[in-house]
Amino acid sequence: MELSNQYSSLLLDSGGGWCGDQREIPSYIAFTQPEVSFSSNGWEVTIKSHGSTKLINADPLEVLDDYLNQGYIAVGYIGYEYSQYTNEGFNPVHKKEGDKFPDVSFLLFKHESMVVGDYEELEFDSQSTQINENYPQTKPIIPSPHLCPNMSVLQYIDMIKRGKSYIEQGDIYQVNLSQRMITRFNLDPLTYFRKFYEVQPVPFGSYIDFGDFQLLSGSMELFLRKKGNKLVTNPIKGTIKRGKTEEIDAIMKAKLISSDKERAENLMIVDLMRNDLGRVSKIGSVKVNKLFEVETYSTLHQMVSEVEGQVDEKVTMSEIIKNVFPPGSVTGAPKKRTLEVIDELEPHLRGPYCGTIGVFYPNGDFTLSVAIRIMLTQFGKATFFVGGGIVWDSDPEKEFDETILKSKAITKAMGIYYQTS
Numbered sequence: 001m002e003l004s005n006q007y008s009s010l011l012l013d014s015g016g017g018w019c020g021d022q023r024e025i026p027s028y029i030a031f032t033q034p035e036v037s038f039s040s041n042g043w044e045v046t047i048k049s050h051g052s053t054k055l056i057n058a059d060p061l062e063v064l065d066d067y068l069n070q071g072y073i074a075v076g077y078i079g080y081e082y083s084q085y086t087n088e089g090f091n092p093v094h095k096k097e098g099d100k101f102p103d104v105s106f107l108l109f110k111h112e113s114m115v116v117g118d119y120e121e122l123e124f125d126s127q128s129t130q131i132n133e134n135y136p137q138t139k140p141i142i143p144s145p146h147l148c149p150n151m152s153v154l155q156y157i158d159m160i161k162r163g164k165s166y167i168e169q170g171d172i173y174q175v176n177l178s179q180r181m182i183t184r185f186n187l188d189p190l191t192y193f194r195k196f197y198e199v200q201p202v203p204f205g206s207y208i209d210f211g212d213f214q215l216l217s218g219s220m221e222l223f224l225r226k227k228g229n230k231l232v233t234n235p236i237k238g239t240i241k242r243g244k245t246e247e248i249d250a251i252m253k254a255k256l257i258s259s260d261k262e263r264a265e266n267l268m269i270v271d272l273m274r275n276d277l278g279r280v281s282k283i284g285s286v287k288v289n290k291l292f293e294v295e296t297y298s299t300l301h302q303m304v305s306e307v308e309g310q311v312d313e314k315v316t317m318s319e320i321i322k323n324v325f326p327p328g329s330v331t332g333a334p335k336k337r338t339l340e341v342i343d344e345l346e347p348h349l350r351g352p353y354c355g356t357i358g359v360f361y362p363n364g365d366f367t368l369s370v371a372i373r374i375m376l377t378q379f380g381k382a383t384f385f386v387g388g389g390i391v392w393d394s395d396p397e398k399e400f401d402e403t404i405l406k407s408k409a410i411t412k413a414m415g416i417y418y419q420t421s
Helices: 060-069 080-085 153-167 189-199 244-260 258-277 319-322 335-346 396-406 408-416
Strands: 007-011 028-033 035-043 042-050 053-055 073-078 104-109 112-118 175-186 204-209 214-219 222-227 230-233 236-241 289-295 302-310 356-360 368-369 375-376 383-388
Touching: 007 104, 007 189, 035 060, 042 060, 060 073, 060 104, 060 319, 073 204, 153 175, 153 335, 153 383, 153 396, 175 258, 175 335, 175 356, 189 204, 189 214, 189 375, 204 356, 214 356, 214 368, 222 319, 230 258, 236 244, 236 258, 236 396, 244 289, 244 302, 258 302, 258 319, 258 368, 383 396, 396 408
Parallel strands: none
Antiparallel strands: 007 028, 007 204, 028 112, 035 042, 035 104, 042 053, 073 104, 073 356, 175 383, 204 214, 214 375, 222 230, 222 368, 230 302, 236 302, 289 302, 356 368, 375 383
């Protein structure tokens, strides 16, 4: 299939991701231009369709439910800031800096707009490899080599130390903290997405063009998959870099598997997700299928587990999301208190980052990734975020180093590298 600007969304699956177990080889799901789009800030929902715009006051997830009931397929995201509407008693009070993206944004398609195929069949045409005229540049297809983090190394380390102090006081057991990076960006976003995916193939690669901005993700992590009455989550906690030789790589992988710190961190989130799934699952149906398994990617190894539950037939999509969102692996435990700590310590808006990106089908099934390894492109600028989970024995300097490791696939695809000096 030749990609051009007629396709607004592209989901790439290296195996076991967007396509689940239906396709065993790297695959894609592509969508043409949407019939309808909607976005919201809080409950102020903007709906666009065939050149007309309508403003309504409604819960965006219930709006999504309505469109799914009309037979649409929905592709989009639920942003981290929407968590204030899904966690009773959580009222963020700290002013944040950074670009404000919609809390929720979805493109809606008819079934005939969806194309599914093998990744090797994709052809990125000459148009998609041209520089986008909306992205001013001084050199062809080469972005600025400068990254602008919103915190210095010392500021980030201080934030980690403050997070640890809450753990030492017994307020929380784990908290996920992040920093934001910005760089000038003159690549066509779809061209960059292809390079990003080739640097690090993942199960949940996503490119969604919302018109005003583009959202790209190289996520490895399944937040929720609903197929029939079965609901599954695969929390990831625990990261270590790849070794330069096969022997060293095997040692690094074994080190991750045997790490008491990483296993404890992973187990905390497994317990949190068991609790979250229990809110919407039949009594006694929640179980742990996998624990402390390791998945290997081009730049790192990660520890992953799996929790499953059986959903009651009467539970709607919006009810599931409201009881489980945001993903526990990118907040911490206990969830509500860590949301408050993140609100206090992080200076920036997260936007789609640490929310969820996904596809919803009219039969009630859906697949949602954790919105990590994301990039937002808009007005010649690229914004991305990196972070990690903090526990009692976390080393602040090593936690900073881990964020740089996690950013490598993003920056390598642009040909830039983070400099700490």
